[in-house]
Amino acid sequence: MKEGLVLKAAGTPGREDMEAINRYTRRAYGPEEVYTFSLVLCDNEIDRDFERFSVESLEKLRELFLGKTCIFDHERRSANQTARIYHTELEERRGEATGAGEALVRLIARAYLPRTERNKETIELIESGILKEVSVSCSVKRGICGICGKESCEHKKGEIYGGRTAHTVLTEPVDAYECSFVAVPAQRGAGVVKSAKVEKILSRDMTEEVSLTKSQVREIGERFRALTEKAGWGERYRRELEMGVLKYSAMVQPEMPRAVMESAVKGLSIDELLAMEKTYSGMAERALPLKPQLMPRGGDRKENYNRDFKI
Ligand SMILES: [Zn+2]
Numbered sequence: 001m002k003e004g005l006v007l008k009a010a011g012t013p014g015r016e017d018m019e020a021i022n023r024y025t026r027r028a029y030g031p032e033e034v035y036t037f038s039l040v041l042c043d044n045e046i047d048r049d050f051e052r053f054s055v056e057s058l059e060k061l062r063e064l065f066l067g068k069t070c071i072f073d074h075e076r077r078s079a080n081q082t083a084r085i086y087h088t089e090l091e092e093r094r095g096e097a098t099g100a101g102e103a104l105v106r107l108i109a110r111a112y113l114p115r116t117e118r119n120k121e122t123i124e125l126i127e128s129g130i131l132k133e134v135s136v137s138c139s140v141k142r143g144i145c146g147i148c149g150k151e152s153c154e155h156k157k158g159e160i161y162g163g164r165t166a167h168t169v170l171t172e173p174v175d176a177y178e179c180s181f182v183a184v185p186a187q188r189g190a191g192v193v194k195s196a197k198v199e200k201i202l203s204r205d206m207t208e209e210v211s212l213t214k215s216q217v218r219e220i221g222e223r224f225r226a227l228t229e230k231a232g233w234g235e236r237y238r239r240e241l242e243m244g245v246l247k248y249s250a251m252v253q254p255e256m257p258r259a260v261m262e263s264a265v266k267g268l269s270i271d272e273l274l275a276m277e278k279t280y281s282g283m284a285e286r287a288l289p290l291k292p293q294l295m296p297r298g299g300d301r302k303e304n305y306n307r308d309f310k311i
Pocket of ligand 1: 147150154
């Protein structure tokens with residue numbers, strides 16, 4: 001992943017933390033003057049763009065991110081609020097494997113910001129979990145194929161070859177710029193989708209995971225039930241139309257085997273059935289005038305019915 005997240009607020013920083021922090025400050029700060037937190041910057045898991053860092057890249061990024069800033073851009077007026085990364089380390093997650101079959105390795109950072117009046121709100125937002133996701137930016141020299149190791153090859157990202165997903169391994173990082181907190185994490189985490197309309201969720205191409213709130217699940221369920229009911233009306237209407245076509249067909253072309261007509265109407269669309277019923281009923285009326293009750297001028301009625309069923 002190239003997006004990270006806050007792990008936890010680190011509590012009161014210890015002596016080692018303060019030594020590291022005070023390398024970046026003009027004067028020596030006391031532990032009560034700074035707020036620290038740790039975050040995952042990135043890892044070696046294949047992300048949604050089908051890219052991943054190699055463990056060597058993470059090791060290089062570990063050096064590059066040291067001293068870099070985390071920006072809070074959730075509010076314009078506090079745009080210049082930043083936290084600074086004062087410690088980085090790689091953490092191997094025992095027993096957790098990546099999609100590429102490696103042990104999961106995460107790049108963890110610790111960052112601080114001074115406890116000032118101005119930073120109070122930001123600290124509160126981190127503590128409460130609202131500011132949680134960060135996006136990191138860095139540049140790498142090369143991307144190689146995760147399957148064959150070449151820089152250019154036939155393997156297409158995201159496709160499966162012999163059970164392995166093709167992806168790009170990002171290697172040789174040359175610079176790490178910063179990480180920035182995203183107030184509204186992109187499509188992940190519960191807070192986001194709450195405001196999204198169900199239509200938007202349903203129309204989204206499902207290349208990413210989405211999470212739904214209870215009320216959205218309920219809304220989708222209600223719509224599904226309503227549509228199922230309307231679909232039932234539609235099927236009944238279709239059967240009526242088919243029966244009409246079969247009836248008139250038997251009148252105007254009695255030599256046509258019913259089984260042939262039955263299988264023919266099955267393949268017709270509603271519009272085709274309507275056109276066919278109209279044509280056949282016209283032909284039937286010319287051939288043998290029908291009593292009104294046999295053929296009510298029901299076209300209009302049926303069209304209204306049809307409109308109800310269209311959604
Ligand atoms: Zn390849």
